[in-house]
Amino acid sequence: MADLLFVAIFLAGFGVLFWYVVAAPRSQVLGKTLVCGPPDSGKIALTFDDGPGEATPLILDILKKAGIRATFFLCGQNVERFPIYARRIAEEGHEIGNHTYSHPRFLWxxxxxxxxxxxxxxxxxxxxxxxxxKLFRPPYGIRWFGLFPILNRNQMRVIMWSVNSKDWRSPAPRIVSxxxxxxxxxxxxLLHDGVPPHQSGDRNGTVEAVGEIVGTLGERYRFVPVSEMR
Ligand SMILES: [Zn+2]
Structure with missing residues (x-):
C-alpha cells in the first residue's frame, strides 16, 4: 500500500514537472525564451496571436489612432485566408512573428x-x-524536443508572455481587468486578433478590450514591438 502511494506521488510529481518543462511560459529548460522585458524601461508590448482574422483591421484601426506599434504572431494558413490584412499589418509598421502554419500542439x-x-x-x-x-511563438505555448535547433537554424527566438489576458474565453471587462x-x-x-485555422469563435471582446487597455496604460507606459524591448 505504501509502495503504491509512493508510485502515485512520484508519477504526479513527474507529471507536474514535465508540464512545467514544456508548457510553463517561464520554463527555460528546453531553450531560451523571452518572457518579459527589462523592468526599468517603462516599456510594455502588446502581442496578438492566431491572426490575421476578421478582427484584425479593427485592432489595427485602434493601434493606428493611438500611434502604437505591436507584434503580431501570424498563422500561415490564416495569412493565406486574409492576405490583405497580413499586408496591412506590415505596411503599418507592426512587427510580425511566426506562429506556425496550422497551429498544432507540438507535444509528441x-x-x-x-x-x-x-x-x-x-x-x-x-x-x-x-x-x-525573427520571432516565434509556439501554439498553446508548448515547446518540444527538436524545436530549438530548428529555430536556431532559422535564427529565430521564442517569445512567450508575462500577462495572459485569456481573451479567447473572456468578455471585454474581464480581459481589461x-x-x-x-x-x-x-x-x-498575450492577446488574440484571430482564431486558429479550423477553429471557430470571434474576437469582439478583444477588440473592445484593446481600446480600453491602450487608453488606460498609454498614460503610464510606452508601447513597443517586442524586439524593441531592450
Ligand atoms: Zn495560438
Missing part, C-alpha cells in the same frame, strides 16, 4: 513536422508581407 510531434510548420509559415508570411520573421492587474514594466501581454 517529430522534428520534421515541427520544421515543416515553421518553415512553411515563414515562406507564406514572406510571400505576402515581404518580411522574414486581467491585463491591468497583471501589467508591470517590461510586460509582454
Amino acid at each position: 510531434k517529430t522534428p520534421g513536422r515541427i520544421a515543416w510548420e515553421i518553415e512553411r509559415a515563414q515562406n507564406v508570411i514572406a510571400h505576402h508581407t515581404g518580411r522574414q520573421p 486581467r491585463v491591468l492587474r497583471g501589467v508591470t514594466p517590461g510586460a509582454i501581454i
